[in-house]
Amino acid sequence: MKKIKAVYPVRKMPTGKPQGKYSFLTKMRFNESPKLSNGAYSLIPVLVFLSIWEIVARLGLIPGNFFFPPFTVVIQEFYHLTANGILIANFLSSLRRVLIGFSFGSIAGITMGILLGYEQNLHKIAHPILSLFYPIPALGWLPILMLWFGIGEMLPIMIVFICSFFPVFYNTVSGIKNVNRDFIKAAQSLGASEWKVLTTVVIPLALPNIFTGLRLEAGMAWRVIIAAEMVAIPTGIGALLMRAESLLRIDIIIVCLIVLAVMCWTFERFFIYLEYKLTHKWRQYAQY
Amino acid sequence: MPNIRLKNINNFICHDINLKISNREFLVLWGPTGVGKTTLLNVIAGLVEYEGSVLFDDVPVDKHPVYQREVSYLFQNLALFPHLNTRANIAYGLRIQGESKNKVELRVNELLRLMKIEHLAERFPKHLSGGEKQRVALARAIAPSPEIMLFDEPLNSLDFHTARYLRTEIQQLQRKLGITTIYVTHCFEEAFALADRVVVLSSGEIVQIDSPKNIFKESDCRMVAENGYCDCHQGDKNNRTQIELEKGCSLCHQK
Numbered sequence: 001m002k003k004i005k006a007v008y009p010v011r012k013m014p015t016g017k018p019q020g021k022y023s024f025l026t027k028m029r030f031n032e033s034p035k036l037s038n039g040a041y042s043l044i045p046v047l048v049f050l051s052i053w054e055i056v057a058r059l060g061l062i063p064g065n066f067f068f069p070p071f072t073v074v075i076q077e078f079y080h081l082t083a084n085g086i087l088i089a090n091f092l093s094s095l096r097r098v099l100i101g102f103s104f105g106s107i108a109g110i111t112m113g114i115l116l117g118y119e120q121n122l123h124k125i126a127h128p129i130l131s132l133f134y135p136i137p138a139l140g141w142l143p144i145l146m147l148w149f150g151i152g153e154m155l156p157i158m159i160v161f162i163c164s165f166f167p168v169f170y171n172t173v174s175g176i177k178n179v180n181r182d183f184i185k186a187a188q189s190l191g192a193s194e195w196k197v198l199t200t201v202v203i204p205l206a207l208p209n210i211f212t213g214l215r216l217e218a219g220m221a222w223r224v225i226i227a228a229e230m231v232a233i234p235t236g237i238g239a240l241l242m243r244a245e246s247l248l249r250i251d252i253i254i255v256c257l258i259v260l261a262v263m264c265w266t267f268e269r270f271f272i273y274l275e276y277k278l279t280h281k282w283r284q285y286a287q288y
Numbered sequence: 289m290p291n292i293r294l295k296n297i298n299n300f301i302c303h304d305i306n307l308k309i310s311n312r313e314f315l316v317l318w319g320p321t322g323v324g325k326t327t328l329l330n331v332i333a334g335l336v337e338y339e340g341s342v343l344f345d346d347v348p349v350d351k352h353p354v355y356q357r358e359v360s361y362l363f364q365n366l367a368l369f370p371h372l373n374t375r376a377n378i379a380y381g382l383r384i385q386g387e388s389k390n391k392v393e394l395r396v397n398e399l400l401r402l403m404k405i406e407h408l409a410e411r412f413p414k415h416l417s418g419g420e421k422q423r424v425a426l427a428r429a430i431a432p433s434p435e436i437m438l439f440d441e442p443l444n445s446l447d448f449h450t451a452r453y454l455r456t457e458i459q460q461l462q463r464k465l466g467i468t469t470i471y472v473t474h475c476f477e478e479a480f481a482l483a484d485r486v487v488v489l490s491s492g493e494i495v496q497i498d499s500p501k502n503i504f505k506e507s508d509c510r511m512v513a514e515n516g517y518c519d520c521h522q523g524d525k526n527n528r529t530q531i532e533l534e535k536g537c538s539l540c541h542q543k
Contacts, residue, residue, distance in 0.1 A: 182367040185335055188354035189361035190381035191432060200384070204371045282371045282412045 069251040074258070077251040086240070091259060094225055094236040097153065098263075101160025102221045106214060109165045113172025113213075117206070118198055123173070134170070138163035138224050139231075146232060156228045156236070163224040168213035175209025176202055208283060211275035218267035226260055290345040290435050290468060292332065297340040301327045301492045305340070312466045314459070316483035316500075318473060324492040325472040326364070329438045332470065333359050344436070360434035364441045366425040368413040374424050375400070375409045381432035399427040402461075419450040426458065430465065437462070439471040443478065455481060480504065 050071050056062060057070035069077075081087035116123040116130075138159055149155050179202050187197045229238025237256050244252035290311055297305035301324040309315050317325045330336040334354045341348050349357055360381075368377055378399055382392045400406045403423040413421060422442060429437060439458070443451040459482050462469050473479050479486050480500040488496040488503065496503060 180367070182363050182365055183369060185333075185354070186361065186363060186367035186369070187380070187384075188335075189333055189359060189438075190384060190428070191355045191358070192380075192384045193355055196384055200380075201369060205369075279371070281373075282414060 067248075067250055069254065074251050074254045077249075078255045078258070081252065081255060087255065087259070090235060090237050090240045094222075094229065094238070095263075097156045097236065098160055098221050098225050101157040101225075102164045102218065104157075105161040105164025105221075106168050106217070108161075109168030109213065110172050110210060112165075113169045113210070114176060114198070114203065114206075116169075117173040117176025118202060130166075130169070134166050139227055142228065142231060151232055151234075156225055156233055159228045160221045160225055164217045164221055167217050167220070168210070171209045171213030171216075172206065175206030178209065179205045207279055208275065211271055211279075215268055215271040215275070218271050219264040222260055222264045222267065292436065292468060292470075293341075293343040293346065294328075294331070295341040295343065297328070297331055297338055297342070299327065299331065299336060299338040302331065302338070303492045305331075305492075305494060307487065307494065307497070309468060309470065311468050314462050314469045314471065314482055314484045316471045316473060316479040316486045317489055318476070318479040318486050319489035320474055323489045325474075325489055326440050327492075328489070329361070329440055329470060329472055332436070333357060333361050333438055335361075357436075358434060359436040359438055360429040360432065361438045362425055362429045362440065362442045364444055366421050366442065368416075368421055368425055368428070370413050373410050373412050374405065374416070377413070377424055378427045378431050380428060385432060395431060399431055403427045418446050419454065422446065422450075422454055426454075426461070430461070430467070433465075434467060437467045437469045439469065441473055441475075443473075443475075451478075458482070 054071045057068050057073075062068045078087070112126075112130075116126055141159065141162055142155075145155050145158050149158060183201050183205065184197055187201045192200065225236065226238040226241065229236035230242050231238075233239055237259055241253055241256045244250075244256065291313075292307075292309040294305050294307040305328060317328060319325055327336060331338045332342055334342075334349070334352060334357050341350055343349065344357070369380065372380065375396055378396045379392050382395055387395075397406075400409055403426060405420065405423050405427065408416060408420055408424065413424070416424065425442070442458075443454055446454065455478060458471075471479075471482055483500050485497060486500050486503050487494055
């Protein structure tokens, strides 16, 4: 009897980066790592946007009486402001405030989040109070902080602290609470004390949520600091923005906005990169 | 290895459970879903609240937290730590107990060999198949040389052949290491293949405790009969599936 050889359809599943015949978009979709080199893909639309900006401004295609400097003029002003040290001095003031406020706010948020997320009784006591403060926008604290701390370095730092604390805190609580109870039970049955369970299982598994809070707030800290400096502080990028506005220098305003955008992006990308480095081995990495 | 005694255990699902498990015994808790098998396992491990007393070698351990009871628990979903690779998962219990680095390394290598998973040592759980996860979880559970092993339907999610293969491995391992073992399952074949004694649970109460053979021959539990298991000599043999047991007897299942 003739043997019939069974032929099964074999579907080759793509592993890693697709090569060759796959389209540009498919390659982008399969590229899981958020390495900075991938920024090349994002650079193309940015370059197109800047070209359109340059052309529109040079040809005077903006309707109405808006003064809109071409991109190259903004770049020239950026160079001047950098060369005479004004931009760097103001940038460093803002950066210092963001780093101090954000670091303390994040550390406090993570610590409180871990404590309240893991200890149910503490959560029951503190959560109602913190829930009352959470909806207040960070800038809403400005008047009371001005009265308490005066116009000085503490004011913007405290604003960034408050702005950073709550989202990091809530994300940490959520991360700790969402750790599967079976992992905790497994660790306990293997002899881990409460402290060991917390440090070796719960916190590592809550890292993705903690990083979500940090990532969101890294950009938010810059938005808040600019607002605080515009309203109440004589130095910093926000203050430079206000001075440029009084001098009708739109090119300087745009320089400040570009610096702000780049810093928000850099801070966010830093935390995305850090999260990827710490967790990519064991979790499915999401595209941002 | 200790013997285990449960005295008048009561909680939200268990009612007046009294049970003695001899040392080195392989006891299977059998019953359909929701009768309190896992809860009883959790009582022994100290993972749920209960009234009554749990004694290991006649010493009450009710006041002991989970990590001081020295029981190893293999969960239904295996609960392999996703942030640790196979090697680190197996080493977890040993590291927690403060064993030296060399000792941990030796023990982990020994278990990797025993479970035939040396090639998976550096893989993370997300890259393991169901059967591989099962072996890693088993290696992790026995790594700290526990005196009591608790299994909560560990083969539930596996295909028939893998489950059967691993079932044999679990049994051989238990015989080799002589660990007092309590194994929860709702699968009749599994209970009969593995157990020294089977405890039949219904609505949080023990309805029968006996050897698998005796339960099969003379079950006084309606539930056992209702599940379609009956004596080979009754009814139409062609309409039954014969299940060969390792203890030399066989079990018939009404098709």
